[in-house]
Amino acid sequence: MDLDAFRWLLTEPGQQLLARATEVAGDDPLRAQSALRRDASAEQVAAALTQATLRLRAVPKFGDLAPRLYFTPDGLEQATRVPVAEHRAARLEAFRTTTLVDLGCGIGGDLMAAARAGITCAGVDLDPVRVEVARANLEALGLPGAVMVADATTVDPAPFDVAFADPARRTGRGRSFDVDDWTPPWPFVERLLRRDSCVKVAPGIPHGLVPAGVEAEWVSDHGEVKEAALWSGSLATTARRATVIGDGGLATITDEDDPGPGAVGVVPVGRYLYEPDGAVIRAGLVTAVASGVGGGLVDEHIAYVTSEQSFATPFARGYEVLTELPYREKQLRAALRERGIGRLTIKKRGVDVVPEQLRKRLDLRGDDEATIVLTRVAGQGTALLVRPF
Incomplete structure (x- = not known):
């Protein structure tokens, strides 16, 4: 997405074009472009139609917030679903977190959830477009927070209560399950986990890769496993946790609920x-x-x-x-x-x-x-x- 075109989209004429693009987003692409080209450039029309389309795709993740937010294609794909992000923010709030730095904030999904929980947030990302989108999303919801372009690996998280990171897990070859392909890479994650931190990782992360003393939490939303999160320092309360989110609310079970090896065996099929x-x-x-x-x-x-x-x-x-x-x-x-x-x-x-x-x-x-x-x-x-x- 072109940065200048996105910035123009935030102006009054841009918002008017976006509103019109939303009305024709489901139409034939050529017809939709023709209808919008009368008063805007090709780049501006493309930006408006892209946002209108992404907002439709974002509904499963962002629900009623989707029509008010902004996205990039890769940023939407990596963004955390609202119920999962809200659960994480609630955990941070329970630990009395007052300040958070999001190292690789993307479009700001977790940043918004933490800010809505009353946590003072700052976010950084290498991509200027994602930074601009994250900033626009905070403003769209009337939330405080600072976002800037920076390399997460060069940022000192020491002034913040908690550091959060969501390493990108895609390469030019597509999604990668190799931690060495992550951006930032696994050694950065290991260093971050030596202090109070939370790192979002793929749900397929091997148990053996989780450092000692770090809590691994797997989260599902309405039956779909969405992610794992690694909690370190004073945020770690157990070794393994499963959290399920559904219509009835949220429930969690940990390794402390497990009776241990040999306590549960194979039995004939019961009723x-x-x-x-x-x-x-x-x-x-x-x-x-x-x-x-x-x-x-x-x-x-x-x-x-x-x-x-x-x-x-x-x-x-x-x-x-x-x-x-x-x-x-x-x-x-x-x-x-x-x-x-x-x-x-x-x-x-x-x-x-x-x-x-x-x-x-x-x-x-x-x-x-x-x-x-x-x-x-x-x-x-x-x-x-x-x-x-």
């Missing part, structure tokens, strides 16, 4: 089956969920929990086990057709099955609906007919 949330699985806390529902594992390598008891837990989705079905495809088809099943939800874990392909091969045509779970139970492929509760 109920539980599918742990992805954040729980990433945090290695499946056995904590099993202990919480008074059950065990269906297989030592599979993240399904079973119990004879019915529990409502935010950390897993529950199913009543109705019966076991044949695992072989031909016999499974016959069993489902016999029950008049036409619409089938297929859950699978630990088995080599592609649900869409299997559903097509089963070719079911009944009037009823059902859910099956394909997994391993004590090492054996198993099909279970279940009912969500």
